[in-house]
Amino acid sequence: MQRKSKDLLWWPFTQHNLVPVDCVTVIDSRCGESFSAYKVKDNKMMMIPQFDACASWWTQGPDSKLQIELARDMGYAAARYGHVMFPENAHEPALRCAELLLGGIGKDWASRVYYSDNGSTAIEIALKMAFRKFSLDRGILLDSDKSITNERNIQLKVLALKGSYHGDTLGAMEAQAPSAYTSFLQQPWYSGRGLFLDPPTVFIRNGTCALSLPQSIQNCHLSPGDKCFPSLADVFCKSRDSSAAADLYSTYISQQLSEYSVSSNIEHIAALIIEPVIQGAGGMHMIDPLFQRVLVHECRDRKIPVIFDEVFTGFWRLGVESASELLGCLPDVACYAKLMTGGIVPLAATVTTEAVFEAFKSDSKLTALLHGHSYTAHAMGCSAAVKAIQWFRDPSTNSNLDFDRMKLKELWDGTLVNQLSSLPNVKRVVSLGTLCAIELQAEGSDAGYASLYARSLIQQLREEDDIYVRPLGNVIYLMCGPCTTRDVCTEQLSKVYHRISHFNPIH
Amino acid sequence: MQRKSKDLLWWPFTQHNLVPVDCVTVIDSRCGESFSAYKVKDNKMMMIPQFDACASWWTQGPDSKLQIELARDMGYAAARYGHVMFPENAHEPALRCAELLLGGIGKDWASRVYYSDNGSTAIEIALKMAFRKFSLDRGILLDSDKSITNERNIQLKVLALKGSYHGDTLGAMEAQAPSAYTSFLQQPWYSGRGLFLDPPTVFIRNGTCALSLPQSIQNCHLSPGDKCFPSLADVFCKSRDSSAAADLYSTYISQQLSEYSVSSNIEHIAALIIEPVIQGAGGMHMIDPLFQRVLVHECRDRKIPVIFDEVFTGFWRLGVESASELLGCLPDVACYAKLMTGGIVPLAATVTTEAVFEAFKSDSKLTALLHGHSYTAHAMGCSAAVKAIQWFRDPSTNSNLDFDRMKLKELWDGTLVNQLSSLPNVKRVVSLGTLCAIELQAEGSDAGYASLYARSLIQQLREEDDIYVRPLGNVIYLMCGPCTTRDVCTEQLSKVYHRISHFNPIH
The missing domain is CATH 3.90.1150.10 (Aspartate Aminotransferase, domain 1)
Structure with missing residues (x-):
C-alpha cells in the first residue's frame, strides 16, 4: 500500500x-x-x-462513543435518504441541523442557514452575501437589471488581517494577504483584493502572556500592564475596552480606512473577514481579541458587513461553541465546517442575519443567490451535524463542559x-x-x-x-x-x- | 416543516x-x-x-439495490475509519478508488488522482495543474523562487466555450463566458479570464438530427449531408474527421487563436476547458463532438493542456463511463464528482497524466500543489465510489450494459x-x-x-x-x-x- x-x-x-x-x-x-x-x-x-x-x-x-453513534446514524441516513435535492425542498436532518445552528452558534443574531460542502465554499458564499448587502445599503444596485455592465468600474474589496487564511479556492484566496500560498506559481490569478491590516498577537513565552504589536502600530503610549497579562483569561477581559490599547487600535484602524478611501474612489471596502481569535493555517497565531472587537465596531459604524470565518474556530475548538463568545461581539455572516459534523463527513454552513437574506429577495430569479453545490444539505452530513452538535453541548455526553455549560474546562x-x-x-x-x-x-x-x-x-x-x-x-x-x-x-x-x-x- | x-x-x-x-x-x-x-x-x-x-x-x-449496498458501506466506513488525514497517508478506500478511476475513466492516459469535495474544487485544482504545466513548458517558470513577483505581468487565460459552466466558486466562474450567473450582482469579482468560442450544437427537431452553426462560423461550404444526420450515432462517427465541417472548425479555431495572440503578448491561452459533448447547466446543449475533437487537436499542437470537465458527463451519464469515449480523444486533466459516489455523498477527483504531476515535483515544498480540503479523500466518499464505480460497470449488477459492456443500451x-x-x-x-x-x-x-x-x-x-x-x-x-x-x-x-x-x- x-x-x-x-x-x-x-x-x-x-x-x-x-x-x-x-x-x-x-x-x-x-x-x-x-x-x-x-x-x-x-x-x-x-x-x-x-x-x-x-x-x-x-x-x-469524536470520542470513541460518539464515533459509534455517528456510524449508526450514517448507515441510517444513507438507507433512508441517500441524497435528495435541496432547493425548494426540506428533509428532517437539514431542518433539524438548521434549528440547532440557529439556536447555538447563531443565537441572538442569525436567522438563516445556507449549506455547502466545505470551508472554502462557505467563505465564497459569505463574500457574495456581504457584497450584495453592502451594495444595496450603499445604493450601488438601485437598478439591478440595467447596472450589470456599468458597475464593473466599481471594485469591492475586503478588509482582512495579514496572516489569515480563508480557504483554497480562488475567491477565498483573494481575501488573504500575499503569502507563499498566493504566489504566481500557486495562484496565477491571485491579485489580493483587500486592505490587509497588521494585527497584534498574543502568546505565552517564559510563562508570561504577552502582547506583541506589529511595527505599523505605534506603542509608546502603552504601559506594561497593557502588554503583559497574568493569564490568557485576562486578555479576553471586557474591561480592556477602555484601555489605552483600545484607543491605539481604534486610531490605527480608522487611519488605515481613511487613507484607503482617499486613495481610491472606485474601490469600496465591502466586507470585513476575520478568523476570530486564532488564525489557523497562517501558523496558529492568537490575535488580540480586543483588536478584533474594535475592528468589528469600526466596521459596524461604517456599515461594512462583518464575516466571521469560524471554519477552524467553531464548535468548541477554542473551548466555546462559537469563538464570537470569546470576542464578545457578533458578525452578520459566519462560516462553519470541519468540526460541525463531528469530523465524519464534509458539510459547511454559512449562517446569516435576516437583513442579509433580505438583500436577495425580489420577484426575479436573477437577484437570488445563484450559487449551489450538488450535494447541498446532504442528509448524511446534516444527520452527523445534528448528532455532533448535541453531543458536544450536552454535559451528559461531554464531561469537559464546565458547570455553566458554556465552555470547556x-x-x-x-x-x-x-x-x-x-x-x-x-x-x-x-x-x-x-x-x-x-x-x-x-x-x-x-x-x-x-x-x-x-x-x-x-x-x-x-x-x-x-x-x-x-x-x-x-x-x-x-x-x-x-x-x-x-x-x-x-x-x-x-x-x-x-x-x-x-x-x-x-x- | x-x-x-x-x-x-x-x-x-x-x-x-x-x-x-x-x-x-x-x-x-x-x-x-x-x-x-x-x-x-x-x-x-x-x-x-x-x-x-x-x-x-x-x-x-443508484437503483434501490445499490442504495442498500451503499448504506451498509457507509455505516461500515464511518465505524472503521471515521475520517482520517490524507496527505502522506493511505487507507484502503482511497487507494482502491484511485485504482478503479485510473483503470476506468483514466485508462490509457491518466496516472494520478487528486481528491477534493465537489465539482467546483475539482475544476479549480485542474486549472492550477494546467497553468503550472503550461508555464513550465513555455519556460515562464525557469527560476520559480525569484519569479514570484515579476510574473504578475503575465496573464494566463483559458480557452472555453460559450454556454459552458464549470462550477460556482470564483476560479471556476472565471472560466466561463459572461452570463446571468456572472453579473456584478452575482459575482462582483468576475472578469472572465478566457477566450470564449461559439460552439456548433446538435439537436433533434421534427425527428431529424441537425447541426446548428453559430453566426461566427461561416457555413457556405457545408453540404446538407454535413448538417443533417440519420441518427445521433452518426454525429459521433469518426469519418467526419475528413469532412468539410472538420476543415471549417479547424480554420475557425486557428483564426481565433491567432487573432488573440496577436492582440496581446502578455496574455497566454494556458488551458483548454470543455464539458465534453453536453454542456449541462448552460441548458443541456449538445456540442458537435467533431468541433470539440478538432479543438482538442488544435490545443495539443500548441502545447495547451486540455481539461475535460466531466463533473456532469462522467460515470455513464451520457451512456459511457467517460464522455471522452464519445469524443474519441483524451485530456491531460479530467474532473469527476456527482455520480462518482453513486449519488450518496460529496467527493470529487481531478485525474491527470504523469507529465502534469511531474510539473509540481522539486525539492521544495513551495512548488507542491498547495491546495487541499480538510475532508480530502474521506473514507465514506471513497468507499461509496468504490462500490458505485464497480456496480455500474458490472453486467451482473447493471443490466443496461450492452454486450460489449462499454456502453448503456x-x-x-x-x-x-x-x-x-x-x-x-x-x-x-x-x-x-x-x-x-x-x-x-x-x-x-x-x-x-x-x-x-x-x-x-x-x-x-x-x-x-x-x-x-x-x-x-x-x-x-x-x-x-x-x-x-x-x-x-x-x-x-x-x-x-x-x-x-x-x-x-x-x-
Missing part, C-alpha cells in the same frame, strides 16, 4: 519528492482521538494506535504549558480550548512555511511517541476533541515537552 | 419570494430513482413516490423522442445516455434562465404525474440512473410527452 500510494495518489499540500516510500503512513482504522497505523516495531509489522494530534486537519471531535495543563514556553528552543506557545500550539525557535532558512527544520522532531514524535503530528512550518501543535479527557491531553503534552527539551536539529 | 423551511433555510439558486409555503416539497425518504414526499391527494396527506427527474442535481445513480424510446421533437411547442430535444432534455419553444421575456414560462407545466408534472422536474429556464429534462430500466424511462417520457402536447401557458 505504501508503494501503490506513491504511484497513484497526489496528496494535497505535499511535495512528493520529500516523502520516502517507507514514511507513508498506512492507516487501518480510527477510534476516537487515535487512528491505527501499520508500523514496524521490534522488527515486526504491527498495528499501533497513533494520537491524531493534528485532528486530521482540524476536523476531528482547561485541557492543557497550565504548569506544563508554562514550562514548555520557557524552553530555549521554543519561541511561543498558544494554548486555548482543544489547541496547544508551539512555535520552535528557528532562524533564516529554517523559518517559514517551507521549513524542514522540525523534520527529525516530527519523525521522533510519530515513530517513538506514537503522536501523529503534522507541522505548519515550525509550528507544532496538539489538538484534541471537545470531549477528550484532560488525562489524555496531559500524557501527550508531556511527551511533546520531553521531545522538544531534548531537540537538537542536525544541519 | 414547510413553514419552518421557509423561515430558517436559504436555498441555493432559489428566489424565496417565488416559493409559496405550500409548494415546499417535504421529502421523507429516497428509494433508488424515486423519493417519497408528503402530498395532499384526495384531501388526505399521503406519502407519494416522486420520480426524481433531475436526479437531484445530476448526482443520482438506449434508455429513451427513439420513436417517442422523435414524436416529442415534432411537437409545435418543442424547440429541440437532446437524448443521450441517461439524459433526455426538451427545450420548449418560447420567445422574448419567456426565454432565458429567469423564465417562468414553464411554471404551470412543472407544477402539473410534479402534482399530477409524480415526476419531480426542475427546469433550466425553458429546458425540461428527465434523468435516470445508469441501471434504471427502459420501462421506467418510457413510462416517465410518455407522461412528459402527454403533458407537453397539451401544454398551453397562460399569460
Whole structure:
C-alpha cells in the first residue's frame, strides 16, 4: 500500500519528492482521538494506535462513543435518504441541523442557514452575501437589471488581517494577504483584493502572556500592564475596552480606512473577514481579541458587513461553541465546517442575519443567490451535524463542559504549558480550548512555511511517541476533541515537552 | 416543516419570494430513482413516490439495490475509519478508488488522482495543474523562487466555450463566458479570464438530427449531408474527421487563436476547458463532438493542456463511463464528482497524466500543489465510489450494459423522442445516455434562465404525474440512473410527452 500510494495518489499540500516510500503512513482504522497505523516495531509489522494530534486537519471531535453513534446514524441516513435535492425542498436532518445552528452558534443574531460542502465554499458564499448587502445599503444596485455592465468600474474589496487564511479556492484566496500560498506559481490569478491590516498577537513565552504589536502600530503610549497579562483569561477581559490599547487600535484602524478611501474612489471596502481569535493555517497565531472587537465596531459604524470565518474556530475548538463568545461581539455572516459534523463527513454552513437574506429577495430569479453545490444539505452530513452538535453541548455526553455549560474546562495543563514556553528552543506557545500550539525557535532558512527544520522532531514524535503530528512550518501543535479527557491531553503534552527539551536539529 | 423551511433555510439558486409555503416539497425518504414526499391527494396527506427527474442535481445513480449496498458501506466506513488525514497517508478506500478511476475513466492516459469535495474544487485544482504545466513548458517558470513577483505581468487565460459552466466558486466562474450567473450582482469579482468560442450544437427537431452553426462560423461550404444526420450515432462517427465541417472548425479555431495572440503578448491561452459533448447547466446543449475533437487537436499542437470537465458527463451519464469515449480523444486533466459516489455523498477527483504531476515535483515544498480540503479523500466518499464505480460497470449488477459492456443500451424510446421533437411547442430535444432534455419553444421575456414560462407545466408534472422536474429556464429534462430500466424511462417520457402536447401557458 505504501508503494501503490506513491504511484497513484497526489496528496494535497505535499511535495512528493520529500516523502520516502517507507514514511507513508498506512492507516487501518480510527477510534476516537487515535487512528491505527501499520508500523514496524521490534522488527515486526504491527498495528499501533497513533494520537491524531493534528485532528486530521482540524476536523476531528469524536470520542470513541460518539464515533459509534455517528456510524449508526450514517448507515441510517444513507438507507433512508441517500441524497435528495435541496432547493425548494426540506428533509428532517437539514431542518433539524438548521434549528440547532440557529439556536447555538447563531443565537441572538442569525436567522438563516445556507449549506455547502466545505470551508472554502462557505467563505465564497459569505463574500457574495456581504457584497450584495453592502451594495444595496450603499445604493450601488438601485437598478439591478440595467447596472450589470456599468458597475464593473466599481471594485469591492475586503478588509482582512495579514496572516489569515480563508480557504483554497480562488475567491477565498483573494481575501488573504500575499503569502507563499498566493504566489504566481500557486495562484496565477491571485491579485489580493483587500486592505490587509497588521494585527497584534498574543502568546505565552517564559510563562508570561504577552502582547506583541506589529511595527505599523505605534506603542509608546502603552504601559506594561497593557502588554503583559497574568493569564490568557485576562486578555479576553471586557474591561480592556477602555484601555489605552483600545484607543491605539481604534486610531490605527480608522487611519488605515481613511487613507484607503482617499486613495481610491472606485474601490469600496465591502466586507470585513476575520478568523476570530486564532488564525489557523497562517501558523496558529492568537490575535488580540480586543483588536478584533474594535475592528468589528469600526466596521459596524461604517456599515461594512462583518464575516466571521469560524471554519477552524467553531464548535468548541477554542473551548466555546462559537469563538464570537470569546470576542464578545457578533458578525452578520459566519462560516462553519470541519468540526460541525463531528469530523465524519464534509458539510459547511454559512449562517446569516435576516437583513442579509433580505438583500436577495425580489420577484426575479436573477437577484437570488445563484450559487449551489450538488450535494447541498446532504442528509448524511446534516444527520452527523445534528448528532455532533448535541453531543458536544450536552454535559451528559461531554464531561469537559464546565458547570455553566458554556465552555470547556482547561485541557492543557497550565504548569506544563508554562514550562514548555520557557524552553530555549521554543519561541511561543498558544494554548486555548482543544489547541496547544508551539512555535520552535528557528532562524533564516529554517523559518517559514517551507521549513524542514522540525523534520527529525516530527519523525521522533510519530515513530517513538506514537503522536501523529503534522507541522505548519515550525509550528507544532496538539489538538484534541471537545470531549477528550484532560488525562489524555496531559500524557501527550508531556511527551511533546520531553521531545522538544531534548531537540537538537542536525544541519 | 414547510413553514419552518421557509423561515430558517436559504436555498441555493432559489428566489424565496417565488416559493409559496405550500409548494415546499417535504421529502421523507429516497428509494433508488424515486423519493417519497408528503402530498395532499384526495384531501388526505399521503406519502407519494416522486420520480426524481433531475436526479437531484445530476448526482443520482443508484437503483434501490445499490442504495442498500451503499448504506451498509457507509455505516461500515464511518465505524472503521471515521475520517482520517490524507496527505502522506493511505487507507484502503482511497487507494482502491484511485485504482478503479485510473483503470476506468483514466485508462490509457491518466496516472494520478487528486481528491477534493465537489465539482467546483475539482475544476479549480485542474486549472492550477494546467497553468503550472503550461508555464513550465513555455519556460515562464525557469527560476520559480525569484519569479514570484515579476510574473504578475503575465496573464494566463483559458480557452472555453460559450454556454459552458464549470462550477460556482470564483476560479471556476472565471472560466466561463459572461452570463446571468456572472453579473456584478452575482459575482462582483468576475472578469472572465478566457477566450470564449461559439460552439456548433446538435439537436433533434421534427425527428431529424441537425447541426446548428453559430453566426461566427461561416457555413457556405457545408453540404446538407454535413448538417443533417440519420441518427445521433452518426454525429459521433469518426469519418467526419475528413469532412468539410472538420476543415471549417479547424480554420475557425486557428483564426481565433491567432487573432488573440496577436492582440496581446502578455496574455497566454494556458488551458483548454470543455464539458465534453453536453454542456449541462448552460441548458443541456449538445456540442458537435467533431468541433470539440478538432479543438482538442488544435490545443495539443500548441502545447495547451486540455481539461475535460466531466463533473456532469462522467460515470455513464451520457451512456459511457467517460464522455471522452464519445469524443474519441483524451485530456491531460479530467474532473469527476456527482455520480462518482453513486449519488450518496460529496467527493470529487481531478485525474491527470504523469507529465502534469511531474510539473509540481522539486525539492521544495513551495512548488507542491498547495491546495487541499480538510475532508480530502474521506473514507465514506471513497468507499461509496468504490462500490458505485464497480456496480455500474458490472453486467451482473447493471443490466443496461450492452454486450460489449462499454456502453448503456438506449434508455429513451427513439420513436417517442422523435414524436416529442415534432411537437409545435418543442424547440429541440437532446437524448443521450441517461439524459433526455426538451427545450420548449418560447420567445422574448419567456426565454432565458429567469423564465417562468414553464411554471404551470412543472407544477402539473410534479402534482399530477409524480415526476419531480426542475427546469433550466425553458429546458425540461428527465434523468435516470445508469441501471434504471427502459420501462421506467418510457413510462416517465410518455407522461412528459402527454403533458407537453397539451401544454398551453397562460399569460
